Amino acid sequence: MNRDVEALMAAGLSEKEAVVYLDLLAHGESQTGAICKRTKIPSSHIYSILGILLEKGLVNYKLVNNIKVFRASEPDALSQLFEEKEKEIREEKGKLLESVSKLKLIRPEERMRDFKYFKGIRGIKSLYMEIINSWKKGDEYYIASAPLESFSKLEGFFLEIVHKKRVKDKVKLKMLVNKAGKDWGEARERMPLTEVRYLDMDTNTEYGVLNEYFFLISYGKEPYGLLIKDRNFADTYGKFFELMWGQASG
Numbered sequence: 001m002n003r004d005v006e007a008l009m010a011a012g013l014s015e016k017e018a019v020v021y022l023d024l025l026a027h028g029e030s031q032t033g034a035i036c037k038r039t040k041i042p043s044s045h046i047y048s049i050l051g052i053l054l055e056k057g058l059v060n061y062k063l064v065n066n067i068k069v070f071r072a073s074e075p076d077a078l079s080q081l082f083e084e085k086e087k088e089i090r091e092e093k094g095k096l097l098e099s100v101s102k103l104k105l106i107r108p109e110e111r112m113r114d115f116k117y118f119k120g121i122r123g124i125k126s127l128y129m130e131i132i133n134s135w136k137k138g139d140e141y142y143i144a145s146a147p148l149e150s151f152s153k154l155e156g157f158f159l160e161i162v163h164k165k166r167v168k169d170k171v172k173l174k175m176l177v178n179k180a181g182k183d184w185g186e187a188r189e190r191m192p193l194t195e196v197r198y199l200d201m202d203t204n205t206e207y208g209v210l211n212e213y214f215f216l217i218s219y220g221k222e223p224y225g226l227l228i229k230d231r232n233f234a235d236t237y238g239k240f241f242e243l244m245w246g247q248a249s250g
Contacts, residue, residue, distance in 0.1 A: 011082040013056075016041055020049050021058050024072035029062075031069055056081055118225040124217055125157055127225040131210055132165050140172035141210035142241045145203050150219050151184040159187075167192050176241070176248055178202060197248035209238045 008018035016039075023039050024030060032050070036043050050070060053059035057077050061070045118127040135141065151158075166173060172193045177185040179198045189196045207216045214233040217225040 008078070010085075011078060012085045013058075013081075014049075014052075016045070016049050017053055020046070021053055021072055024059060024070060025075070029069050029071045031067060035070070114229055116227040118227065119222075121153055121223055124154065124223055124225045127215060127217070127227050128157070128162055130227060131208070131213065131215065132162055134213065135166075135169065135171050135210055137169050138171070139169075139211060140174065141208060142238065143173065143175045143206060143208045144237075144241050144244060145176055145178065145199070145201055145206045148178060148181050148184075150206060150217070151181060153219065153223070155184070163188075163191060174241070174245065176244055197245060197250055199244060199248045207237060209234050209241060
């Protein structure tokens with residue numbers, strides 16, 4: 001997708017609205033037929049798109065022989081649109097934080113049940129957020145078999161959220177990685193409080209252990225994760241990890 005289109009979408013436009021605005025900006029005054037021809041947008045859709053752009057102040061028109069001729073407003077109009085989007089986001093964030101505060105007051109005495117199921121990439125991110133919000137300064141946890149899919153689908157989240165907080169909180173990590181993922185493993189080797197070893201294993205799953213928590217994640221076609229708060233599970237899989245750690249190469 002064109003970067004300019006992406007930028008306008010970030011300001012709140014749909015993809016087609018962004019395409020039409022940029023087309024008018026590039027070609028100047030145009031009738032709807034010319035716009036449709038250049039953008040490949042059907043004539044049945046073009047008037048609703050132009051109507052939205054008119055409401056947002058990004059397009060204006062004049063009448064020539066009772067025919068509307070459209071033109072793009074100056075790009076400065078976009079800054080106002082983006083400011084409105086930022087204001088909307090701030091307001092939504094405020095409402096969300098207020099709701100979160102209220103929800104914390106009504107949670108049961110035991111915050112986490114013994115078992116939780118998480119679905120999809122967003123679900124796995126939520127699983128990790130529970131993990132990183134449960135550790136204490138100086139803790140250590142293990143990740144075993146980290147598959148290539150986990151890096152390709154969540155690398156930005158791991159680096160910017162999980163590991164930044166982990167290093168800040170001085171939490172140690174021991175990690176077993178598939179040898180095929182050595183590039184990602186080496187990136188972690190350069191991190192503080194991190195040990196990485198490699199095994200010949202090709203799996204779509206990984207598991208982790210932190211204190212009394214055990215979590216299992218599958219990165220197949222439909223990713224999902226399981227989070228279990230149980231000392232027996234955590235101790236048992238911690239021992240499995242130590243066995244594999246002893247067999248792995250540095």
